[in-house]
Amino acid sequence: MKKLYILAIITIFFTSLFALNQVDNFKVWDTGQEGVYRITLDCKESPDIKELNSGSKKYLILNIKDSIFKKSSESFRMKHHGIEYFKLVQFDKKTVRLVAKITKEYQTKFLIMQKNSSFPYRIIIDYKQKDIACDIATGLPTIVIDPGHGGKDSGAIGTKGTYEKDIVLDIAKQLEKKLWQSGRVNPVLTREDDTFVGLRNRVSLTENKNAVLFLSIHNNAEPTGRARGYRVYVLDENGKSGKTHDIVASAENKSFEMFEDINDVKKMDKNVLGILADIKLNQTIAKSMRLGNLVIDSFKNEFSNVDIEIRRAPFHVLKLAGIPGVLFEAGFITNKYDERLLKNVFYREKVAEVLKRSIMSYLTDNKLIACELESNNLPEYYKVKPGDTLIHIAKRFSIDLKKLQKVNNIENPSRIMVGMKLRIVE
Ligand SMILES: [Zn+2]
Structure with missing residues (x-):
């Protein structure tokens, strides 16, 4: 009876251990793009991922439920483009957590690749730095x-x-x-x-x-x-x-x-x-x-x-x-x-x-207001909007009206049309 009891406990212990999804192969990829990172993780079973809204602007947290990370903790220091580090930890007995410490606003997207004959389940997470919400040609959202x-x-x-x-x-x-x-x-x-x-x-x-x-x-x-x-x-x-x-x-x-x-x-x-x-x-x-x-x-x-x-x-x-x-x-x-x-x-x-x-x-x-136009960041072209005049466009980009006319072959400055593409930089 006692033996059976112990066996039962052992069985329960191992079943619960094996029921956990194994997460490994934690990698940070250089995408070659500034402010864009890709992380990949491999899993034995189909992962159950939840984003944790911690309310903190310093961390982006993803939980992978019912999972185990054998190394228990692994991190990659980044120290640039607004990300300090990426860290994968065994958060509690059944949760593996991916943490990104950020100093700039990032947006994340994830994708789960189904397993096939050569690969296990793979979680792909992309971190992309949020750009300034302003159009560079107009300095407006x-x-x-x-x-x-x-x-x-x-x-x-x-x-x-x-x-x-x-x-x-x-x-x-x-x-x-x-x-x-x-x-x-x-x-x-x-x-x-x-x-x-x-x-x-x-x-x-x-x-x-x-x-x-x-x-x-x-x-x-x-x-x-x-x-x-x-x-x-x-x-x-x-x-x-x-x-x-x-x-x-x-x-x-x-x-x-x-x-x-x-x-x-x-x-x-x-x-x-x-x-x-x-x-x-x-x-x-x-x-x-x-x-x-x-x-x-x-x-x-x-x-x-x-x-x-x-x-x-x-x-x-x-x-x-x-x-x-x-x-x-x-x-x-x-x-x-x-x-x-x-x-x-x-x-x-x-x-x-x-x-x-x-x-x-x-x-x-939402306090979405115009950004400062950077003079060294002039757009190559500008598309004429309803209500625009050539004088205003020249002022907007701090360029000489005559020069703007010349570059665009416009003899009469009042003859511009909505949708017309004007060359701004020579
Ligand atoms: Zn419709």
Whole structure:
């Protein structure tokens, strides 16, 4: 009896030990890019990773649950580009912890590679230093405005034959102009005319521009023609399951972006064999919710009895690494009253004005203000924005007006056009 008892204890001990996932092969890779690090870890079993939000700005912490690290502790000193060290430790009996001590803001992304015949499970973690949130050409924070659809993709079609792609492009352009005239932001459109832009390109443009905010503009659609009003969508982090109630109810469900979303996930599973996760997602969603609520407040202030609400949905276009964003459905194009309003240019201007106000409140709340332009950091080109004059552009970059004219072969300084590319440095 006693023997059996001991055997049972030993069995339990070993089972629990062997049930733990073994983590090893801790490596820090030089990516060759300043402020970008990659860490890899190998695991016997599929790892369960959680980001720990310590509230501290000095450490980035990742926990690998039910795991064991045989060396118990290993660290790499970095001492440059804002990272002091990376450390992998056995935090408690069942948790392996990866700690990065940082002195500058970093964002992290991780990916789990599934095991195959030659490799075990591999965790890849990328640390990328957050750049200054300012566009170098203007010294202003960039906001990406995304008019939905375009070209072959008309979006929803109204009862009077109005195309969503045309309505949203006009609202976006009016918003761009208003934002630029505020002098506080650098607005960028994902499309400036009736052309088709894929969702991946919209996302990569926003990420490459290092935008502080993303706003996608759409019109809603619904088969009975009865639904009216505005909807503000914020990304649902559980979106991959596709089980979100909202998305079933939403008319946008049928739209092109949802199909692309599903295919995208499928493609990713096949090619990367992993799960890509933005581990800062929760913070980004909280910011997106704040922006969404500001949009709602601004619309309620402007229009009495306005039907507007915030919802969560797994829109692909909102899956932006660390960039807060909302998808705004400006009315139901399938409702005859909403459609009539949307066809009115003054109404669209009012919608753009209210959106501008929401964005301005967000920027103020988050202290997102213009950066100092560094004179030795002049851009090669500058694209003329609505409301620009050549004199202002010359002043902005502290260059001689005559020189600017000469370099760009402009005889009459009043003859510049929006979208025109000007050479700034010789
Ligand atoms: Zn749409």
